[in-house]
Amino acid sequence: MDIVTLVESIGERPSAAVLGLLTGLIFGVAAQRSRFCLRAATVEFARGAMGDKVAVWLLTFSTALVWVQGAQLAGLMRTEEARMMAVPGSWSGAVIGGLVFGAGMVMARGCSGRLLVLASTGNLRSLVSGLVFAVVAQMSLGGVLSPLRDRLAALWTTTGGRNLDLGTALHLPDWGGLALGLACAAAALAIARRNRIGAARLVFASGVGFSVAVGWVLTFTLASVSFEPMQVESVTFTGPSAHTLMFLLDRARMLEFDIGLVPGVVIGALAASLLTGEFRFQGFEGEGPMRRALTGAALMGFGGMLAGGCAIGAGVTGTSILAGTAWLALFCMWIGAMAADLLIDQRRAQVA
Template identity: 75%
Template sequence: MDLIALVDRIGEAPTAALFGLLTGIVFGIAAQRSRFCLRAAAVEFARGRMEDKVAVWLLTFSTAVVWVQAAQMFGLIDTSEARMMAVPGSWSGAIIGGLTFGAGMVLARGCSGRLLVLAATGNLRSVVSGLIFAVVAQMSLTGWLAPIRDSLAAMWITEGGRNMELLTTLRLPDGSGLVFGLATALLALELSRRNRIGFSRLVFASGVGFAVALGWALTYALSQVAFDPVQIESATFTGPSANTLMFFLDRSSILEFDIGLVPGVVVGSFLAAFVAGELKFQGFEGPTPMRNAMIGAALMGFGGMLAGGCAIGAGVTGGSIFAGTAWLALFCMWIGGMTMDWVMGGRGQPAAV
């Protein structure tokens, strides 16, 4: 069945949700098996090591960049009208939100995407943290925290009514993004060789990046055949977590890509953990970890919404299309995470999620 026939049969909104579900399943399987997490990579790097977690993050990031930039070069997708590019970006939001999110992910012991993956495998700590993250994200979008978010975001925005595309702004030649992605992939593979990372984990790490490219490709294809405007977007978890929560609380909510994405990650992660025999109930080890996790989840919810995306949304999805504020937010997430690890006296402690 071709795409037009599918849209005619089930409708545009259900098709968008189905594409979100497919993207989420691929992401969930790959993220669960590769143990991908920005928090783990930032903590490892902060402690002066370039080992498996940094290698996995770099491979995921570079894979997304290579796939997306190659697809754009060959005219298969066009992300110039993507949601995060077609509206003004916030430099102040990227800085403040990125630092806040980075600090929060260390306190919560996982970035938002990692918490969702862990929750699907029976980690009750991640279930609690994920719910707090979604509630605070919704409060930051339309609730009591929205005026604060709006004020901080409005302090410094991009010019021209759009976000900044770094490659164009820097006047780099065509193909520069692809070359950058390939160079980063080589670095990731070299780190993987030094740390003796198994082939299957490398494949799944690449799969996380591929899921990001898949989301871009599917939503772009739908936008070309849909009668109503369709947002060109891909994997991110701040807005989708809030939207998915409201979908189940508000009967007037409509289907969209976001609504399929989060359940897709849960399904994919659960299936991957089930096949690997890694389903296991886990709780909090004590009151301090519980307190830190709750505070961290709240910081991520507000920070991710202010920054325009989470560790995936800004860090990989936005990074793959070289959105200026996304790259700044990603940099600040690394800084915020490493700083919080230092504040907590994390040196010498294990960096495992």
């Protein structure tokens, strides 16, 4: 069934939710099997290692860039129509939000996407942390924290009423983004070979990046055939977590891509963990770890909303379309995470 037939059968907004569900399924399975996590990669890098976690993250990042830029060259999507590119970006939000999110994911022991995947495999710590993340994200979007977020985001914004397209700003050729992605993929494969990472894990890591491209292409196609305005978007978890929570609490909320994405990830990760025998319940090990995890989740909720995306939304999805603020947010997430690891985890290990 193609998208036009799907729209004619169930309508535009339910179709968006179905496409979100499909995208989420791919992401959930691939992320669970590859153990993709920005937090793990940054901690590994901060401690002077270029191991399997860095390789998996870099391969996901690069394959998303390759698939999305390849889709652009093939005419399957136009990145300038993406929601992230069509509105002004916030440089100050990328810096402050990225630093806060990075520190938060170290404290929570996982980025927002990783928490959702782990919660789907029976990790109750991640389930509780994910709920706190979603609540704070909603508070930052339209609740008591939204005025603070708005003030910080307004300190320094992009000009021209749109986000900055790095390809245009740097005068890259049309194939420049694809070439960059291929170079990063080569580096990722070199690191993976040195660490003797199995082919299956590499395939699943690439699958996480592929899911990002699937989301972009599907929503672009849907927007092209819909009568009402539809957002061109892809995988992210700050806004969708908040929107899904509100959808479950408010019957007046409408279906959209976000509402299908989160359940899709849950179903995909749950199925993968059950089929591989990795599903098992886990809880907090004490008051200290719980306090730290919930604080980190709250920081991620506010930081991700301020930065314009989480470790996936800005760090993979946004960078794949060469959105300027997404690249800056990703850089600041790395800095925030490495600083938190140095000041909290490494110092605690030295004391112990």
